[in-house]
Amino acid sequence: MRISAREISVCYNKKGRRITALDGVSFTPRAGELTLITGRSGSGKTTLINTLAGLLAPAEGQVCYDDTDIYRINDKQLSAFRCKNIGYIPQGASALADLTVMQNILLPSALAGTDKAAYAEQLVKTLGLEGLCRSYPDELSGGELRRLAAARALINSPSVIFADEPTNDLDSENARVMLELLKTQAENGAAVIAVTHDSTALAYADSLYSIDGGRLIGKENGYEAALCRPLVS
Amino acid sequence: MKLKALAFLGLRRRPLRTAALVIIATVLSAAAFGGQILVRSLQRGLESLEQRLGADIIVLPEGAESKVDLQNLLLQGTPGYFYMDKSVMSGLSKINGVEKLSAQYFLVSANAECCTVQVQIIGFDEESDFTVKPWLKEAYSGALKENEIIVGAGLSTRVGHTLSLYGVECRAVGKLEKTGTGLDTAVYATNETVKGLIKASAKQGIAVLSKQSPEDVVSSVYIKAADSADIDELTAEINKELDGVQAVRTKSMMTGTAEKLKVFSKSVTALTASVWGLAAVIMLSSFYLYANERKKEFAVLRAIGFSRRQLGGLVLKQSLITSGAGGAAGVLLTALVILPFVRLIEQKAALPLLLPGWFSTLLYGAAAAVTVLLTGSLSAALSAYKLSRIDTGKILREGC
Numbered sequence: 001m002r003i004s005a006r007e008i009s010v011c012y013n014k015k016g017r018r019i020t021a022l023d024g025v026s027f028t029p030r031a032g033e034l035t036l037i038t039g040r041s042g043s044g045k046t047t048l049i050n051t052l053a054g055l056l057a058p059a060e061g062q063v064c065y066d067d068t069d070i071y072r073i074n075d076k077q078l079s080a081f082r083c084k085n086i087g088y089i090p091q092g093a094s095a096l097a098d099l100t101v102m103q104n105i106l107l108p109s110a111l112a113g114t115d116k117a118a119y120a121e122q123l124v125k126t127l128g129l130e131g132l133c134r135s136y137p138d139e140l141s142g143g144e145l146r147r148l149a150a151a152r153a154l155i156n157s158p159s160v161i162f163a164d165e166p167t168n169d170l171d172s173e174n175a176r177v178m179l180e181l182l183k184t185q186a187e188n189g190a191a192v193i194a195v196t197h198d199s200t201a202l203a204y205a206d207s208l209y210s211i212d213g214g215r216l217i218g219k220e221n222g223y224e225a226a227l228c229r230p231l232v233s
Numbered sequence: 234m235k236l237k238a239l240a241f242l243g244l245r246r247r248p249l250r251t252a253a254l255v256i257i258a259t260v261l262s263a264a265a266f267g268g269q270i271l272v273r274s275l276q277r278g279l280e281s282l283e284q285r286l287g288a289d290i291i292v293l294p295e296g297a298e299s300k301v302d303l304q305n306l307l308l309q310g311t312p313g314y315f316y317m318d319k320s321v322m323s324g325l326s327k328i329n330g331v332e333k334l335s336a337q338y339f340l341v342s343a344n345a346e347c348c349t350v351q352v353q354i355i356g357f358d359e360e361s362d363f364t365v366k367p368w369l370k371e372a373y374s375g376a377l378k379e380n381e382i383i384v385g386a387g388l389s390t391r392v393g394h395t396l397s398l399y400g401v402e403c404r405a406v407g408k409l410e411k412t413g414t415g416l417d418t419a420v421y422a423t424n425e426t427v428k429g430l431i432k433a434s435a436k437q438g439i440a441v442l443s444k445q446s447p448e449d450v451v452s453s454v455y456i457k458a459a460d461s462a463d464i465d466e467l468t469a470e471i472n473k474e475l476d477g478v479q480a481v482r483t484k485s486m487m488t489g490t491a492e493k494l495k496v497f498s499k500s501v502t503a504l505t506a507s508v509w510g511l512a513a514v515i516m517l518s519s520f521y522l523y524a525n526e527r528k529k530e531f532a533v534l535r536a537i538g539f540s541r542r543q544l545g546g547l548v549l550k551q552s553l554i555t556s557g558a559g560g561a562a563g564v565l566l567t568a569l570v571i572l573p574f575v576r577l578i579e580q581k582a583a584l585p586l587l588l589p590g591w592f593s594t595l596l597y598g599a600a601a602a603v604t605v606l607l608t609g610s611l612s613a614a615l616s617a618y619k620l621s622r623i624d625t626g627k628i629l630r631e632g633c
Contacts, residue, residue, distance in 0.1 A: 012627070047626070055536060056626030076540045083538025090629045094533045098246040099234075106234035108537045136246070152537070164629075 001159045004028045008061030021047040023214035029193050033206035034186040037195045044214040045195035049162040087153035091164040093145045095137035102133040105151045123151040142169035163194040179204045240550040258559020258605050261512040266601035267567040268505025275494050277587040287364035288455035289464050292480045314339040316450035324475045330462030335361040336451035338427040342398045353419040356427030364455045373407025377423045383407040387417030399433035520612035524619045531620045532628035545617035556609025560602035
């Protein structure tokens with residue numbers, strides 16, 4: 001699936017101040033690649049992936065998946081599209097407190113009307129969550145919650161995966177497992193876009209971008225020349 | 234994992250919150266159902282009394298009220314008796330405007346071995362009666378013979394069985410429908426039977442009449458006025474023309490009860506409305522606060538792919554479960570509390586209560602439950618609207 005963001009701008013008010021979170025960003029991550037976006041806190045990283053994931057409508061610009069501008073379709077269509085095609089690992093704890101680990105993981109597949117029990121078992125094993133399937137989120141550590149969020153994002157085998165600080169709260173071994181998992185998803189054809197502060201993640205990146213003051217600076221294949229890819233409409 | 238189970242799982246994992254919502258719905262439902270049942274019972278009680286009195290004027294011995302509370306005796310069936318000279322009948326028949334008149338005998342069975350229970354015995358004239366017979370027909374359509382009785386619904390005597398009154402075995406040939414008044418424990422017989430019982434009481438050493446013969450007395454005379462007659466004027470004329478009696482307009486006798494009923498009914502309605510209003514506000518606030526608490530959860534669900542409509546459906550389903558359970562519990566609780574204790578409430582309030590029939594009661598119960606469901610749904614709709622407006626991206630970014 002071809003993703004393209006064209007001249008997107010996002011503004012919001014914070015304590016009476018108008019903040020420009022994204023300022024005319026154009027961005028075209030590639031399928032089959034793990035794209036990393038780095039930047040300081042408050043630089044607009046999370047806002048960018050929320051906008052790309054269809055969760056935050058831009059004030060200006062377009063976000064297209066193939067030829068469809070996702071902010072021009074209705075909520076039902078966008079939600080169904082998100083469920084089927086987008087995997088999202090939010091920053092911080094995002095597990096649903098009323099569901100067990102396994103129920104959390106399987107929820108997107110239930111929403112899509114598919115049976116992914118076998119794949120869920122596989123993800124649980126890969127992410128080291130065996131033995132926790134019947135536990136509730138309040139019994140889990142921060143690292144385990146991150147892995148649970150990753151498993152839930154991947155259960156529908158989405159073609160686009162967004163990960164917001166995927167290695168936060170993880171020890172080095174689990175961070176490695178997480179990054180390898182994201183890399184594998186990319187190698188299997190998904191477009192994986194992750195925002196991170198974690199320098200160890202750079203080694204897994206196919207493309208690297210930096211964001212500052214709401215403006216995106218592209219660097220490809222290990223800090224090569226700055227590049228903003230041509231937009232595909 | 235079934236998507237349908239999501240609503241139940243949420244409720245099951247938060248038993249305290251769920252219980253609180255169910256309790257609020259229970260209070261709402263109990264207030265709506267209980268209030269409706271009480272008000273309707275009062276209205277039916279009064280309607281039944283009005284129907285049963287059936288006369289425009291009642292003539293009683295002067296000073297009868299010093300012996301018993303007339304209103305209680307005539308309207309509530311509180312046991313009591315008094316007599317006046319039978320000659321009053323001929324005096325009344327001569328007064329212009331009197332279309333029909335019929336005498337009745339009152340007697341109270343003794344609380345002694347000779348009598349099965351202490352009840353009010355009401356004797357009526359088979360030939361001239363126009364007040365009792367029309368509704369006695371519902372229990373027994375034939376003419377009552379001597380020592381045959383029709384019993385009120387509150388007495389345990391079954392049709393075909395006998396009741397011992399002053400040593401006389403009286404056979405029950407019919408049983409009346411419930412009236413919701415003390416008249417439910419009364420016994421109806423012909424004047425001849427009652428006169429026989431008065432005589433029997435003397436043999437038992439219980440002197441109901443000291444000097445006169447039962448043949449020479451009556452307890453009351455019921456008058457139906459002619460259409461052209463002014464009932465107030467007729468009442469005044471009877472009081473003027475006949476000595477030793479007092480004529481009372483039945484409507485004025487009902488006025489006190491009707492007024493009392495109005496006040497009681499208003500109080501019940503006000504109380505019901507207050508409880509209902511308070512519970513509804515609590516329910517709305519609970520859902521509103523609940524919505525605030527769930528913002529993060531809903532943002533995650535949106536990120537997973539839930540549409541606004543699906544989230545609204547989830548909130549609505551949870552509301553229907555809690556308000557449905559509470560609504561049903563409230564109706565059941567009211568049925569368990571009010572229905573068995575209606576007699577006690579009647580006694581304490583000194584008002585006639587006649588419960589609606591089963592079908593009407595079921596309808597009121599269903600209406601109360603539906604009202605609670607609608608209130609719950611409205612609360613859920615407001616909550617769902619609030620949740621559907623959340624800025625998913627902002628909540629996921631800021632975590633609140």
